[in-house]
Amino acid sequence: MKKYGDEQFIEMLREGQEEARNRDIRKGSVFVWEKELLFKEREIWKDRMWIWLPDDFDILGEEMVKLKYPSENRPQKIYSNPETTVNVSFSHRNEKLAKGQEAEVCNSIGQVIESLYPGCVILGRGEVEIGEGQVAWMDFITPAMDARIYNLMFFTPLKGRLLIGSCNCLEQDMEEWKELFLQMLASIRS
Numbered sequence: 001m002k003k004y005g006d007e008q009f010i011e012m013l014r015e016g017q018e019e020a021r022n023r024d025i026r027k028g029s030v031f032v033w034e035k036e037l038l039f040k041e042r043e044i045w046k047d048r049m050w051i052w053l054p055d056d057f058d059i060l061g062e063e064m065v066k067l068k069y070p071s072e073n074r075p076q077k078i079y080s081n082p083e084t085t086v087n088v089s090f091s092h093r094n095e096k097l098a099k100g101q102e103a104e105v106c107n108s109i110g111q112v113i114e115s116l117y118p119g120c121v122i123l124g125r126g127e128v129e130i131g132e133g134q135v136a137w138m139d140f141i142t143p144a145m146d147a148r149i150y151n152l153m154f155f156t157p158l159k160g161r162l163l164i165g166s167c168n169c170l171e172q173d174m175e176e177w178k179e180l181f182l183q184m185l186a187s188i189r190s
Contacts, residue, residue: 025052025183032176041187044077044090049158052187053088057081075166086169086177088184097155097162102136103127105155105162110138113153117142128185133157135185139178141171150174152181158190 022028025039038055060068060078068084069075075089097105103125110122117140125138137154148171156163167181 023179025180026187030180032180033173039184042079045092045158049090049092049163049188049190051088051189052184053079054081057086057088060084060087075164086167086173088165088167088181090163090165092158093162093164095162096160097157098160099133099157102134102155102157106136106138106153109153109155109164110140113140113142126182128154128182130156130186130188131190135188137182137185141174147171150177152178154185156188 021031023030029036029038031037039052040055041050042053043050057079060080064080064084065074065078068087069078069089076091078087078089080087106125110125114120114122120140120142123139123141125136128135128137133156135154135156137152139150139152142149142151149168150171150173152167154165154167167177167184169177
């Protein structure tokens with residue numbers, strides 16, 4: 001199909017606007033599927049931990065928590081977007097964790113996940129620097145009742161104890177969210 005001058009010009013403008021959009025959660029609005037999101041720092045545990053999350057994320061209601069996380073071993077705090085399709089959760093465990101042990105815990109839990117979900121493949125692993133420490137992470141896709149879910153789990157010490165968290169969204173949204181999830185991890189401070 002032949003494109004005329006105006007159509008090529010409009011397409012070039014549209015591509016330029018996409019490239020010029022802010023993708024830094026600490027520098028104003030970012031766009032996910034044409035939806036504008038503004039991030040702000042939130043206090044997760046009083047005087048212990050803060051992280052940048054989308055402004056419209058809120059604590060997930062008790063009924064929805066039980067539906068989305070049926071296991072009694074569910075996260076302690078779960079934040080979600082209004083549609084409940086993107087979630088960020090946190091659990092501050094009693095297990096001790098020293099700086100430098102994050103990757104070891106990440107690898108061990110990765111093995112458990114692969115045994116729990118046959119066919120699950122760890123997509124990647126990495127580390128993000130935060131203050132004087134680091135957060136180890138891994139990402140993978142798991143089945144849900146009616147969809148496939150992209151998960152990015154993370155591990156770091158918080159006051160000498162293990163902090164486990166997870167960011168998740170629908171598999172088809174992972175390209176838009178993964179970079180933002182990693183920026184959120186990099187924003188953790190304690």
